[in-house]
Amino acid sequence: MSFKPVQIFGFIMSFAYVFFGMLFLMTSFAQGAIEDPQYRKIFGGALVAYGLFRVAFFLRQLRKKS
Numbered sequence: 001m002s003f004k005p006v007q008i009f010g011f012i013m014s015f016a017y018v019f020f021g022m023l024f025l026m027t028s029f030a031q032g033a034i035e036d037p038q039y040r041k042i043f044g045g046a047l048v049a050y051g052l053f054r055v056a057f058f059l060r061q062l063r064k065k066s
Contacts, residue, residue: 011058017051020044 023029024044034040 014054017047021047
């Protein structure tokens with residue numbers, strides 16, 4: 001099974017979304033841009049949710065091709 005570069009990039013970006021979401025949730029990352037901790041948590045949660053959605057989408061596509 002061969003993967004296209006776009007598919008590999010999409011898979012890597014899915015985990016990047018989860019990583020940056022966790023960074024927003026658990027640290028004071030980007031405190032200068034988003035000063036309110038509540039908004040950082042909301043933004044981080046949205047990034048994690050989107051990243052997990054992308055991972056699930058990729059895995060569903062992978063199973064469908066098999």
